[in-house]
Amino acid sequence: MDTFIGIDLGTSSVKLLLVADNGAILNSVTQTYGVSYPHDGWSEQNPEDWYSGVIGGIIRLLIDQDKTEVKGIGVGGQMHGLVVLDKDDKVIRPCILWNDGRTQAETDYLNNEIGKSALSDMTANIAFAGFTAPKLLWLKRNEPQNFKRIAKIMLPKDYIVYRLCGGFATDYSDASGTLLLDVKNKKWSDGMCDVCGVNKRALPRLYESYDAVGTVVSDVAKQLQLSANTVVCAGAGDNAAAAVGTGTIANGDCNISLGTSGTVFIARDGFSVDEHNALHSFAHASGGYHLMGCILSAASCNAWWMDNVLKTPDFAAEQRGADDVRGTLDLFFMPYLMGERSPHNDVDARGAFIGLRPTSTRRDMTLAVMEGVAFALRDCVEVAKACDTPVTKTRLCGGGAKSALWRKIIADVMNVPVEIPAIGEGPAYGGAMLAMVACGKYKTVKDATDKLVKISHTVYPDAQKAAAYEKRYDIFKQLYPALKNVYKSISEL
Numbered sequence: 001m002d003t004f005i006g007i008d009l010g011t012s013s014v015k016l017l018l019v020a021d022n023g024a025i026l027n028s029v030t031q032t033y034g035v036s037y038p039h040d041g042w043s044e045q046n047p048e049d050w051y052s053g054v055i056g057g058i059i060r061l062l063i064d065q066d067k068t069e070v071k072g073i074g075v076g077g078q079m080h081g082l083v084v085l086d087k088d089d090k091v092i093r094p095c096i097l098w099n100d101g102r103t104q105a106e107t108d109y110l111n112n113e114i115g116k117s118a119l120s121d122m123t124a125n126i127a128f129a130g131f132t133a134p135k136l137l138w139l140k141r142n143e144p145q146n147f148k149r150i151a152k153i154m155l156p157k158d159y160i161v162y163r164l165c166g167g168f169a170t171d172y173s174d175a176s177g178t179l180l181l182d183v184k185n186k187k188w189s190d191g192m193c194d195v196c197g198v199n200k201r202a203l204p205r206l207y208e209s210y211d212a213v214g215t216v217v218s219d220v221a222k223q224l225q226l227s228a229n230t231v232v233c234a235g236a237g238d239n240a241a242a243a244v245g246t247g248t249i250a251n252g253d254c255n256i257s258l259g260t261s262g263t264v265f266i267a268r269d270g271f272s273v274d275e276h277n278a279l280h281s282f283a284h285a286s287g288g289y290h291l292m293g294c295i296l297s298a299a300s301c302n303a304w305w306m307d308n309v310l311k312t313p314d315f316a317a318e319q320r321g322a323d324d325v326r327g328t329l330d331l332f333f334m335p336y337l338m339g340e341r342s343p344h345n346d347v348d349a350r351g352a353f354i355g356l357r358p359t360s361t362r363r364d365m366t367l368a369v370m371e372g373v374a375f376a377l378r379d380c381v382e383v384a385k386a387c388d389t390p391v392t393k394t395r396l397c398g399g400g401a402k403s404a405l406w407r408k409i410i411a412d413v414m415n416v417p418v419e420i421p422a423i424g425e426g427p428a429y430g431g432a433m434l435a436m437v438a439c440g441k442y443k444t445v446k447d448a449t450d451k452l453v454k455i456s457h458t459v460y461p462d463a464q465k466a467a468a469y470e471k472r473y474d475i476f477k478q479l480y481p482a483l484k485n486v487y488k489s490i491s492e493l
Helices: 047-061 104-123 132-142 144-148 156-165 172-178 190-196 218-224 238-245 299-310 315-319 362-386 404-414 426-438 445-452 463-491
Strands: 003-009 013-020 025-032 070-077 083-085 152-154 169-171 205-207 212-215 231-233 254-258 262-268 280-283 289-295 332-334 352-354 394-397 418-421 455-459
Touching (some): 003 156, 003 238, 013 047, 132 144, 156 212, 169 172, 172 238, 172 280, 238 262, 238 445, 254 404, 299 362, 332 362, 394 404
Parallel strands (some): 169 205
Antiparallel strands (some): 262 289, 280 289
8 A cells, every 4th residue: 555645834833644545544643833923023933843843743653654655745835935045055044924914015015116917917916915025025125145145945845845855846836926926827937036136046946736856865764764765746835735635626616724824715727817916816736727815814813812812722612602693793803813915915904803792792702703704705705706706615624614613604604505525634635645646646636636535514504694694794894994094003003
């Protein structure tokens, strides 16, 4: 039996799966690491912590397993992070993460002075504060000596691939989020490299996600007791990897992820662009394309509410009884704890409860948090609908998808059936499947998903609840415009 390692390089931890060629999960390991917040709105990590977590995780993963059966490794990883190495392959500074908000000035420069139209022509996207190109401009302006030392520019999962097999590589799905890729033509954009002052020799070679980049280098193979012939594939950005893991491959397929951030991911056979660039137009790990909306805070809103405010680990207990009042609240939560990306593109946006009364309860506020995340995801779905991309059903993954209550809320707020995959380990499972394709176990990504991805059950919308949520969503979508200038004023205090 051949086995494959799938890796999900997340923001707070790395999850590793050992997957048999028939799709069965043989073992699972999670390694945690920290995030640094050196200034308000900044978010950084040490790439060495990722690598240590991956190596330690693989060692734990393979305890009591037949290591000779491991044929390939695939990595799905957090997107947009800026990893820079010098000529000696030393990390120059901590990685600036996807949810870091320091680059508003650079984002404004790109969108307003270079121009959104020009950006869209060059890359199919406009600038968002979390993207990689604004981070490079920030580095150039604020840490010029570090910028001059750059020999290699990588994304987080590419650093892991580089350390494992020595291949300086990235894939099209992850590269799409740099704002340096000509997504339509799948090549680095000369124009954007000029804008950012980047030498293309510092950018990695581009691959499809399922392409083999190399094999595990000898010292790593020895450390992990793996064959030196173990293949490492290019891997994918976490959302594209999750889409593979949930079987979101065919044109029009939709997957919603309730992770630290939240995404609406819609697969497309061909290239397309939202005319307002409120959704991202990216390449897919399958070889096709996709549209994606991303909200910066999703399940992390619930974690903030439970951990920081209520100070309880018992999420299930806090949700008890909430189903009885679902759709009846006149209380709203705006889930912009880290600012917001899609569709508002506003780093100044803040979280807020609106509609509190003396009768508002702890249960009501817990429910409002979960509903607010669903409404923000609905904002992204509405943009897709306006692009003639109807969402008639969706799959659901991520940590928040484990909540039966949240599944119902998503089904009713979106008013579509929600399919729950039998295996909910989206990015790591997708990474393992990409490795299978790279090793020739399956001819295409679709062949792998058709064979391996199963749906455990479907949550159907309740017509009465859906109608109630429709009225509440009409109110929710008025709230951000009403508070936009207030958020700006708060940020200037």
